[in-house]
Amino acid sequence: MSKANTLEIQHLRTVFHTRHGDLAAVNDVSLTVPKGKIVGIVGESGCGKSMTAMSVMQLIRKPGEIVSGKILFNGEDLLTKTPREMQAIRGDRISMIFQEPMTSLNPVYTVGHQVEEALRIHEHLPKEELQRRAIEIFEAVGIPEAKERLASYPHQLSGGLRQRVMIGMAMICKPDLLIADEPTTALDVTIEAQILALMKKLRDENGTSILLITHNMGVVAKMCDFVYVMYAGRVMEQAEVFELFRNVQHPYTAGLLQSIPRIDHVVDRLYAIPGVVPNLLHLPDGCSFCTRCRYADDRCFSTMPELKEIAPEHLIRCFSTNSALAQAAEQSEEVQHA
Amino acid sequence: MKNLKRYSPETAFGGKNERKDLTSSAKKANDPDAKLSAKDRKRIQLAADLGEAETGWDKIKILCSENKLAAISFVVIVVIALMAIFAPAAAPYDPTKQDLLHRLEGMSPEHIFGTDQLGRDVFSRMIYGARVSLVIGLLPTFLSLALGTVLGLISGYLGRTADFIIMRLADITMAFPSLLLAMVVMYTLGAGIVNIFLALTFVSWAGTARVIRSQTLSLREMEYIEAARSMGVSKWHIMFRHILPNCLPNLIVLFTLNIPGSILSESSLSFLGIGAQPPMTSWGLMVSDGKQYLFTNPVIAIAPGVAILILALAFNFLGDGVRDVMDPYLNKQ
Numbered sequence: 204m205s206k207a208n209t210l211e212i213q214h215l216r217t218v219f220h221t222r223h224g225d226l227a228a229v230n231d232v233s234l235t236v237p238k239g240k241i242v243g244i245v246g247e248s249g250c251g252k253s254m255t256a257m258s259v260m261q262l263i264r265k266p267g268e269i270v271s272g273k274i275l276f277n278g279e280d281l282l283t284k285t286p287r288e289m290q291a292i293r294g295d296r297i298s299m300i301f302q303e304p305m306t307s308l309n310p311v312y313t314v315g316h317q318v319e320e321a322l323r324i325h326e327h328l329p330k331e332e333l334q335r336r337a338i339e340i341f342e343a344v345g346i347p348e349a350k351e352r353l354a355s356y357p358h359q360l361s362g363g364l365r366q367r368v369m370i371g372m373a374m375i376c377k378p379d380l381l382i383a384d385e386p387t388t389a390l391d392v393t394i395e396a397q398i399l400a401l402m403k404k405l406r407d408e409n410g411t412s413i414l415l416i417t418h419n420m421g422v423v424a425k426m427c428d429f430v431y432v433m434y435a436g437r438v439m440e441q442a443e444v445f446e447l448f449r450n451v452q453h454p455y456t457a458g459l460l461q462s463i464p465r466i467d468h469v470v471d472r473l474y475a476i477p478g479v480v481p482n483l484l485h486l487p488d489g490c491s492f493c494t495r496c497r498y499a500d501d502r503c504f505s506t507m508p509e510l511k512e513i514a515p516e517h518l519i520r521c522f523s524t525n526s527a528l529a530q531a532a533e534q535s536e537e538v539q540h541a
Numbered sequence: 542m543k544n545l546k547r548y549s550p551e552t553a554f555g556g557k558n559e560r561k562d563l564t565s566s567a568k569k570a571n572d573p574d575a576k577l578s579a580k581d582r583k584r585i586q587l588a589a590d591l592g593e594a595e596t597g598w599d600k601i602k603i604l605c606s607e608n609k610l611a612a613i614s615f616v617v618i619v620v621i622a623l624m625a626i627f628a629p630a631a632a633p634y635d636p637t638k639q640d641l642l643h644r645l646e647g648m649s650p651e652h653i654f655g656t657d658q659l660g661r662d663v664f665s666r667m668i669y670g671a672r673v674s675l676v677i678g679l680l681p682t683f684l685s686l687a688l689g690t691v692l693g694l695i696s697g698y699l700g701r702t703a704d705f706i707i708m709r710l711a712d713i714t715m716a717f718p719s720l721l722l723a724m725v726v727m728y729t730l731g732a733g734i735v736n737i738f739l740a741l742t743f744v745s746w747a748g749t750a751r752v753i754r755s756q757t758l759s760l761r762e763m764e765y766i767e768a769a770r771s772m773g774v775s776k777w778h779i780m781f782r783h784i785l786p787n788c789l790p791n792l793i794v795l796f797t798l799n800i801p802g803s804i805l806s807e808s809s810l811s812f813l814g815i816g817a818q819p820p821m822t823s824w825g826l827m828v829s830d831g832k833q834y835l836f837t838n839p840v841i842a843i844a845p846g847v848a849i850l851i852l853a854l855a856f857n858f859l860g861d862g863v864r865d866v867m868d869p870y871l872n873k874q
Contacts, residue, residue, distance in 0.1 A: 262770055265701070294772030301771075307764040311786040321772045372772065 208275070209380050209412035210236040210259065215272035217251075217258045226483045228254040228267070230436035235429075236380065241406060241413040243427035243444075245420065245459065249480050251436040252416045256382045259414070260299060261289050277379060295325040298373035302385040304365035308357035314368045315353025321376050340371040343408075344401060363394035367401070374405055381405075382414045387422065399426055420463055424448060432456045435481060435491035438510065442517040452513055452524040454496050490520070498528040604866060611862025614855035621852060625671040632665035637820050645838045654844040657827075658834060663841050666822050667848055673734070673823035674852060677807035681741035682799045686792060688742060689749025694780045694788075696750065697757025708754070711747035719744040720809055727815040737816055741803055749795055753788055760784045797860030801853035808849050824849045 217229035229251045236242045244252045257263050259274055261281065274281040276297065281289065298321070301307040308317060318340060319333045328336070334353070341349035344367040357365060366386065373381055383402065387395040399422065406413055415426055423430055423444065430447050432440040432455065440453035451457045458476040478495040487493050493503040502522060510518045590603050605612035624631045634652075640660030647655045654663035696707040714722070726740035760766060761784065769783050808825030810816035817823040824845040831842025 260771055262767070290773045290775060292773070293770070294774070299768070299771040301764050301768055303764050307768045309765040309769070309783055309787070311789075320769070320774065324773055324778075369768070372768070 207238050208235050209238045209277060210234075210414065211273075211275040212255070212259070213273040213275070215255065215258055215274065216270050217254055217263060218268055218270050220266040220268065221484070223484050227436050228483065229258055232272075232433070232436070232438055234431050234438065234441070236412045236414050237429075238379075238412055239406065239410045240428040241403075241415055241426050243415045243417060243423045243430045244433055245417060245423055245430060246433035247418060247459075247480055249483075250433045252418075252433055253384055254436075255433070256299065256384050256414065256416055259382065260293055260297065261286075262293075291325065294321040294373075294378075295376045296378050297380045297382065298376065298378045299382045299384065300366075300369050300373050300386045302388050304362050304369055304389060307369055308365060310357055313354050313356055314360065314365075315355075318353070318368060318372050318375060321372060325376050336375060337371075340375045341368075343405070344368075344371045344374070345397075346371070362390055363397065366390060366394070366398055370398070370401065370405070374409070374411070377409055378411060380412050380414065382416070384416045385418070386415075388417070388419070395422075402426070420460060432459070435483060435486060437491060437520060438518075439492065439521075440517075440519045441510075442514075446514060446517050450514065450517070452517070452526065453519040453521050454498055454525050454528060455492050457525045458495075490522075498523070498532060604862070608862045608865060610858045614858040614862070617851065617855040618859065621671055621855075622675060624668050625675050628668045628672060632662075632668040634662035634665040636661060636666040636669040636822065638662075645834060645841070647838060648840055655838060655840050657830065657841050663827070663844055666827060667824065667845055670822045670824045670827055670845065671848070671852075673817050673821065674804055674807065674825075674849070677734075677737060677741070677823070678800045678804040678852070678856065681738045681745070682796060682803045684738060684742040685745040686749050686796055686799065689746040690753050690785070690788070690792065692746065693750040693753025694757055694784060697754040698761055698776065698780045698784065704754075707750065711750050714744065714747040717744075720806060723806060723810060724813070724815065727810060732815045732818050734817060734821070737807055737810060740810070741806055744806075745799060745802065749792075749799075752791055752795060756788045756791055757784050760787050794860065794864045797856060797863050800856040800860070804849065804853050804856070 212232060212234045215229055215232045216227060219226045219228055232251070232255055234242065234244070234255075244255060246252050254263070254267075258269050259276075259281070261269070261284075263269060269282060272282070276292070281292070284292070308314065315334070315337055318337045322328060322333055322336055337353055338349045341352060346352050346364060346367050352360075352364075357368075360368065366389075370386075381402075386402070387398050390398060402413060402415075403426065405411060413426075415422070417423060427444045430442060430444050431438050432447075432453065434455050440447070440451075440456045442450075447456070448460075451460055455476070458474075461474045462476060464473050476495055477497075481487065481491060481494055487504060489502070489504045489506050490496070490499070490508055493499040496503065508520050508522050510520050512518050513524055587603070587607055605615075638661060640656065642660065643652075643656050644658055644660045645656060646652060646660075649655065652662050652664065654667065657663055657666070692707050692711075696704045722744045723740040726743055727736060730736040730739060757780075766779060766783060769779050774783070807816055807823060808828065811823045811825030812829040814829065817826050819826070827845035828842050828849070831839075831845070835842055
């Protein structure tokens with residue numbers, strides 16, 4: 204393993220033990236976040252994106268459990284750490300931003316108090332120093348009148364400001380890895396652009412690696428260096444971001460991209476991948492996407508395809524490739540018409 | 542005749558309430574959300590008034606004018622508390638000084654509530670007895686609240702085995718009639734003021750624990766708790782620094798509503814002879830002593846009885862008032 208990778212997840216499997224059987228929220232996921240890079244995880248709701256992030260933080264609650272795999276952070280396996288050691292890493296070396304800026308701040312404390320909290324826990328600093336650092340980080344995340352704002356309560360701030368506070372809280376200890384779980388989903392697009400620009404700026408300044416979880420392909424295109432597409436707990440396709448958008452090869456990713464409404468196309472009905480994410484307790488025997496895949500054949504229903512490399516650093520979990528399948532489908536249609 | 546001048550189409554067809562609404566808050570009448578009940582509207586108006594109030598004192602004034610019963614209750618409690626604190630100055634006589642020549646006298650200018658079977662001044666004894674009643678009202682309530690809060694937080698946040706053990710203990714405690722349980726504890730520990738604290742704490746922690754547990758269960762799923770965990774905050778720190786402050790409104794309401802129960806329990810225990818012991822006195826004990834003379838001089842039993850009633854009612858009304866203030870409707874502002 205090279206030191207150039209901040210985070211390297213190997214064959215991670217996180218299972219929830221339920222009354223109806225074990226449910227693999229994260230199934231054999233391997234991913235790498237190189238130092239100073241932004242890596243995206245995309246997928247529909249319930250595909251295991253957030254659970255992958257929570258596994259890294261080891262904040263999985265019972266009945267969930269990480270059953271196998273390795274999570275190497277700067278070369279050290281986090282899964283061998285004691286809870287106390289993990290607690291020291293959380294918020295200091297790895298920190299996290301959540302989706303809802305409205306509910307991610309404790310309503311009974313001032314934002315200043317909350318921003319300083321991570322510092323208070325991880326670095327024992329005198330009060331003046333705490334405040335100085337808090338003002339510094341507020342200025343860094345672009346909160347105007349930083350000093351006055353420290354005394355504000357969360358309900359006095361707008362959603363965008365609150366998300367800035369959240370980012371400030373996460374960045375105050377200058378972590379090596381920032382996990383952003385849908386950081387802009389609850390914000391409107393102008394604020395979204397500002398927050399994304401801010402995250403990029405902080406990455407450039409501090410060299411922080413970012414694991415960005417989103418379901419927004421636009422955000423991926425704008426932010427990420429490398430992308431993992433997840434479905435039903437597994438990685439379906441992974442590629443460098445330009446490669447992915449130029450050369451989509453998994454039918455699922457193709458479907459996701461096709462579902463994005465285009466302002467320059469007039470359509471009666473927006474495209475959606477047919478069906479819903481399968482119940483993780485009753486996954487199909489073969490490929491987990493087979494029930495919704497328009498090209499699925501017998502083999503897809505019986506065996507799970509392995510990840511295979513179809514171009515340098517471009518892996519897909521499919522027996523064929525989307526372009527080949529689409530071509531074949533077109534031909535068969537032509538045959539029918541003839 | 543004045544009513545004629547006020548005649549208008551609204552008053553002609555609308556009921557009395559409708560007119561009141563229109564005049565009291567004109568902008569509310571235009572509110573598109575007409576489904577709101579009159580009570581809700583009143584609360585929204587109150588919330589707006591509170592938001593405009595600049596100082597804490599202004600807020601208190603608004604709240605007092607809104608809920609006069611609670612305001613009066615608060616004054617009553619303060620007066621009783623002051624009398625209890627400055628009992629040596631407030632009491633006209635020494636509460637233990639016997640005067641056997643003037644036993645069982647009725648109400649008179651010298652002895653407002655007469656004298657008891659040993660010729661002691663009932664009014665002075667009531668003032669000293671208020672000390673016991675107030676301390677019993679406040680301290681065990683506070684102790685049981687503290688115990689219930691800690692156990693409720695542990696139960697709700699840690700869950701699993703701790704939750705099971707604590708909640709089953711709470712079930713067992715609540716399955717017994719509380720007075721019976723308190724009597725059992727008192728008989729085991731022996732009579733005395735400290736043991737009353739323990740007994741009352743022991744019988745009343747379970748309700749608090751349940752309320753705080755359910756509150757904790759919902760709060761622990763909040764994103765800010767998750768965020769705190771992701772920052773490396775320890776679980777005890779989360780329980781006491783992040784969840785507890787969010788339970789505070791509930792705790793304040795529980796506190797005021799539990800006080801009358803404690804006062805009444807102490808009175809009952811003292812009445813049964815296992816509470817405060819002579820020469821110390823409490824209102825419950827005075828009722829107990831006075832009951833033998835109910836036919837000859839009823840005032841010596843009735844006066845402390847009425848005092849218990851007034852104090853308990855005052856705390857109840859104050860609790861209701863506090864609960865209204867803590868209502869989420871008002872907190873939203």
